[in-house]
Amino acid sequence: EAGVVQSPRYKIIEKKQPVAFWCNPISGHNTLYWYLQNLGQGPELLIRYENEEAVDDSQLPKDRFSAERLKGVDSTLKIQPAELGDSAVYLCASSSGIGGYNEQFFGPGTRLTVL
Amino acid sequence: AQKITQTQPGMFVQEKEAVTLDCTYDTSDPSYGLFWYKQPSSGEMIFLIYQGSYDQQNATEGRYSLNFQKARKSANLVISASQLGDSAMYFCAMRGTNSGGGADGLTFGKGTHLIIQP
Numbered sequence: 001e002a003g004v005v006q007s008p009r010y011k012i013i014e015k016k017q018p019v020a021f022w023c024n025p026i027s028g029h030n031t032l033y034w035y036l037q038n039l040g041q042g043p044e045l046l047i048r049y050e051n052e053e054a055v056d057d058s059q060l061p062k063d064r065f066s067a068e069r070l071k072g073v074d075s076t077l078k079i080q081p082a083e084l085g086d087s088a089v090y091l092c093a094s095s096s097g098i099g100g101y102n103e104q105f106f107g108p109g110t111r112l113t114v115l
Numbered sequence: 116a117q118k119i120t121q122t123q124p125g126m127f128v129q130e131k132e133a134v135t136l137d138c139t140y141d142t143s144d145p146s147y148g149l150f151w152y153k154q155p156s157s158g159e160m161i162f163l164i165y166q167g168s169y170d171q172q173n174a175t176e177g178r179y180s181l182n183f184q185k186a187r188k189s190a191n192l193v194i195s196a197s198q199l200g201d202s203a204m205y206f207c208a209m210r211g212t213n214s215g216g217g218a219d220g221l222t223f224g225k226g227t228h229l230i231i232q233p
Contacts, residue, residue, distance in 0.1 A: 033220050042119075042206050042223030043160070056220065089158065102148070102210070104221060106160035 002026070004107035006092050012113045018080035021110045025073070025094030032069060033104060034077050035091040043091050049075065079112075087114045117142045117209050119224035127230050128197050135182070136192040136227050138207030144168075147211050149190040150221065151181065154204040163205075166190055202231045 005024040013019050025032050030051050035043035046065070048056040051072035060067065064083070069075040079086055089111050093104040118141040128134045140149065151163040166174045166181045174181045182191040194201060205228075208221040 035220070040225075042208070042226050043221070044223070045220030048220050091160065093160075103150075103162055103165065105162070106152075108157075108159050111158070 006107035010111050014115050016081040020078045021090050023075045023092030029094035031095045032075050033093040037089040082114045084114050117222040119207050121224035123227045125228040130233050134194045136205050138190045140188050140209050144211040150208040151192045152206045197231050199231050
């Protein structure tokens, strides 16, 4: 079974440029998460999807960040315009969405550097 | 609001020794889950072990066990017979249950950097 796929793995951009990250979750997983991980810190939730619906986006900075999961499968996270402080690793995770154990499986992440 | 506290920024342990990584948590949810993840230098988050708030017994997975003390709100990870490959960042995380019965995102601690010395 393929794991969570993310691309690109690394991205270097100049500030004020737009950037987008792509995530393909594990097949059949209805719940998809985007996390932000700053250097030396634990991941922080940005947004959670149940199928195509964003059910928790309270931590997403909506002035510059946006996300979509149009067909309830893969998802895109966008930043426009990027700022120096956005340099971090962006992690995508998915789960089956059923209560109880409900382990989250993480992708390898996209490391963003804003110059 | 949920909070995870990991008070050990870094630890050095001799190979083959047991190691305990501390984790305390705070939540008002009556039902919650506690997770430990390992993050090697390559960056991927690897699931290690899970403990549900209503589980009667402490969770075990191979060399990993979770010392769950609900009254103290602690969920320490114990790694027995440490190996050089155990060197990594270790994160404790919590998941509550939202009003719809689904699974919230995880709240992570700041992590502990474990280094196993030969």
